[in-house]
Amino acid sequence: MKVDVVLGLQWGDEGKGKVVDVLTPDFGVIARFQGGPNAGHSLHFGDKVHVLRSIPSGIFRENAVNIIGNGVVLDPVTFAQETGELEQLGVDVKAKIRIAKKAHLILPTHRMLDAASEAAKGKAKIGSTLKGIGPTYMDKTGRNGLRVGDILSPSFMERYERLKQKHIAMLAQFEGFTYDIAEYEAQWFAGIETLRQFTIIEAEHEMNRLLNNGQAVLAEGAQGSLLDVDYGTYPFVTSSNTVCAGACIGLGVAPNRIGEVFGIFKAYCTRVGSGPFPTELFDQTGKDLQQIGHEFGAVTGRERRCGWLDLVALKYSAMINGVTQLIMMKSDVLNTFPTIKVAVAYEIGGQRVTEFPYETNEEITPIYKEFEGWSCDINGIRRYEEFPRQFKEYVEFIERETGVPVKIISVGPDRDETIVR
Ligand code: GDP
Ligand code: IMO
Ligand code: MG
Numbered sequence: 001m002k003v004d005v006v007l008g009l010q011w012g013d014e015g016k017g018k019v020v021d022v023l024t025p026d027f028g029v030i031a032r033f034q035g036g037p038n039a040g041h042s043l044h045f046g047d048k049v050h051v052l053r054s055i056p057s058g059i060f061r062e063n064a065v066n067i068i069g070n071g072v073v074l075d076p077v078t079f080a081q082e083t084g085e086l087e088q089l090g091v092d093v094k095a096k097i098r099i100a101k102k103a104h105l106i107l108p109t110h111r112m113l114d115a116a117s118e119a120a121k122g123k124a125k126i127g128s129t130l131k132g133i134g135p136t137y138m139d140k141t142g143r144n145g146l147r148v149g150d151i152l153s154p155s156f157m158e159r160y161e162r163l164k165q166k167h168i169a170m171l172a173q174f175e176g177f178t179y180d181i182a183e184y185e186a187q188w189f190a191g192i193e194t195l196r197q198f199t200i201i202e203a204e205h206e207m208n209r210l211l212n213n214g215q216a217v218l219a220e221g222a223q224g225s226l227l228d229v230d231y232g233t234y235p236f237v238t239s240s241n242t243v244c245a246g247a248c249i250g251l252g253v254a255p256n257r258i259g260e261v262f263g264i265f266k267a268y269c270t271r272v273g274s275g276p277f278p279t280e281l282f283d284q285t286g287k288d289l290q291q292i293g294h295e296f297g298a299v300t301g302r303e304r305r306c307g308w309l310d311l312v313a314l315k316y317s318a319m320i321n322g323v324t325q326l327i328m329m330k331s332d333v334l335n336t337f338p339t340i341k342v343a344v345a346y347e348i349g350g351q352r353v354t355e356f357p358y359e360t361n362e363e364i365t366p367i368y369k370e371f372e373g374w375s376c377d378i379n380g381i382r383r384y385e386e387f388p389r390q391f392k393e394y395v396e397f398i399e400r401e402t403g404v405p406v407k408i409i410s411v412g413p414d415r416d417e418t419i420v421r
Contacts (some may be wrong), residue, residue, distance in 0.1 A: 003031075007221030009317035010073030011271040011302065013297070014264040015329035015410060017041025020057035020220045022408075022418050023262075027218040029065045034240040035249030036073035036106060036136070038129040042296030050089075051298045053078050056194040056220050059091060065210075065359045068199025068247045069219075070083055070102035070203050071240065071250020073136040074148060074337030075111075076191025077184065083194065091418055099195070101149030101201030107160070107402040108136040108181040108188050109167035111165035116174040126236055127273025129299055135237035137229075139163070148200055188409055204252020212256060219247040225317040231361050244269070244321040250262030264402070267331045267394075269305040270296030271295050276360035279343045293333040308341040310367065311401050316356035318402050325407040328395065332379045332411045338393065344401070379412045384421050 006023065008014040024030060037053040043060065048143055050060070054074055058064040068074060083093045091164045094199070110132030118125045128134060139145040146163060150156050171177060179412045211217060219243055226232045228242040241249060244261050249256065280286065286306045289295065299358035315322070334340055344352045344364035354365065374390040381387055387395075387409075396404050409419040 001215055001216055001249070002221050003207075003211065003247060003257050003348045004262065005219045005221065005244050005258060005321075006262045006264065007242065007244060008224030009226075009263045009265045009314055009321070010269055011226045011277070012222075012223045012224040013040075013270060013272065014224060014266050016264055016331070017043050017052060017222060018410065018413065018415070019056045019219065019262065019327055019408070021045070021060065022415055023218060024058040024061040024064050026216060027058065027064065028215040029067060029217040029221050030056040031069050031207070031217060031251055032072050032222065032323045033069045034242060035131055035238065036069040036076050037078040037131045038133045038238060038299065039222035041220075041222070041256055041341065042298050042413070043415075045415045049413075050336050052335045053082055054070045055079075055086070055093075055097065058220075059093070059096060060221040064096065066097050067100045067207070067251075068097065068103055069207075069251040070100040071241075071246060072100070072103045072120070073106050073140070074099070074103050074170050074195075075106040076195050076314070078131075080187075080191040080194040089133065094198060094320065095199060098201045098203070099215050101147065102198050102203065103142045103148045104136055104145045105148060105150070106132040106136045107146065107163060107167065108184045109164050109171070110139070111184070112181060113170055113317055115179070116171055116177040119177060120174055125274060126301045127275070129273075136237045137412070141407045148195065151195060152200070164344055181366070188216050189335060209254055211253070212215055215275060219251060221247070224321060226313060228320075229322050230315065231316075233276045235417055236273070258322075260325060261321050261323045262325050262408075263318055263321055264326055264327045264329060265309070265317075266293075266329050268293070268309050269307045269313075271356075272300070272304045276364075278308060278313070278346060278360060278364040279310045279366050280305050285337070288337075289333065292336070293330055298351075304342070308343060308366070309398075310343045310366065311398070312343055312346055312354060312356050313396075315402055318404055322400075323404050326327040326404050327410070328398070328406050328409040330401040331391070331409055332377075332417075334373065335377055335379075337373045338375060340371045340373050342367045342371065342394075343367065355411045369397075379417060380412060382399050382419055384409070384419055401407050413420060
């Protein structure tokens with residue numbers, strides 16, 4: 001069997017949680033391959049909203065195995081909170097979740113380093129979620145990190161203390177930065193005890209075994225391609241590879257095991273945190289998108305910046321990921337806009353540019369194509385044929401430009417508000 005991959009093509013929050021939840025009945029295994037509690041994936045069903053951070057979005061479906069892959073960075077505190085809440089809802093988390101031995105641990109001091117680094121950057125800050133993501137991946141590539149498997153080792157405490165002391169020395173370099181980790185550290189060690197109650201696996205072996213045994217696997221990306229550490233709007237990115245290739249690294253599966261690549265995008269664009277956003281709107285239309293789309297961070301509650309769909313960026317993401325099917329989310333948010341714009345090129349220094357450029361911080365003027373809005377409520381529609389002409393024109397233009405079919409359309413947050421073509 002193959003690994004199908006679901007990933008965000010923009011700056012995150014495209015609606016990955018909803019899509020994974022909708023697709024899960026077709027898969028026996030759901031696996032997260034990168035990121036950590038910087039992610040917030042929302043699932044709406046039965047009048048409730050559930051926000052998942054480190055746990056795969058297949059957790060609410062019967063019989064699905066949920067794997068936290070080695071590419072993920074795990075904070076025992078958030079993990080214990082999240083699993084505790086799920087248990088309260090009657091989810092048998094211990095039976096359904098398996099954690100890779102090679103996943104790295106976010107230490108309390110990693111969070112402090114994230115906060116200190118952001119404070120020191122001042123205006124140039126990344127707008128990090130302050131969950132310790134960057135410092136943890138730095139320790140991973142710097143070969144200093146602690147991994148989930150290490151909690152089983154008799155020398156765990158000694159290694160924890162050594163890394164903590166190293167971090168304390170680093171934190172001393174940030175002038176004026178004060179912190180107190182005592183309380184969080186106590187929670188962290190309680191979280192380690194929670195982790196010990198879970199099944200810890202050699203994930204690469206398990207993944208390949210499951211595939212060889214005919215299990216269909218869905219890999220769930222976090223963040224979005226434009227936040228990828230290599231291909232995103234660097235340095236305003238996260239610290240992991242959010243693109244499709246990251247699924248191979250983060251799960252231990254070979255590239256020829258990848259099947260469908262589901263690329264998710266919003267019918268417009270949002271970004272939370274700092275960094276370039278060529279089609280960002282600073283006017284009433286931007287505010288309307290934010291209000292109608294409830295564009296506030298699922299993790300931090302921060303306002304998400306809003307703008308029109310950017311096809312220069314979308315085509316780039318489709319290319320890097322080898323997207324085989326597009327999934328358009330939050331289409332209903334555009335219901336009331338009389339005119340809808342899509343950036344088809346950028347003007348940079350008097351030149352028309354259609355390839356996503358190296359430097360997106362430069363003066364970029366998007367060149368827009370305008371579409372007539374559909375000006376009606378599409379939330380109740382369940383078959384593609386029923387969509388208004390203007391809506392179909394919008395969708396079919398995106399398909400022609402990207403060369404990829406739009407196979408799923410979402411018209412509301414609920415599981416049921418989904419059209420599969
Ligand atoms: P993720 O991080 O990619 O999983 O996305 P988030 O959960 O952070 O943000 C997406 C938000 O949009 C959530 O609040 C979803 O419930 C909501 N949502 C998803 N699909 C739709 C849709 O088609 N229409 C509307 N109005 N909301 C949606
Ligand atoms: P999901 O999975 C949107 C952004 C942060 C910041 C930058 C770096 O829900 O789509 P980090 O904490 O990773 O060091 O922050 O990346 N960011 C996200 N934005 N959705 C996310 O996840 C994000 N995870 C990180 O706002 O700009
Ligand atoms: Mg999110």
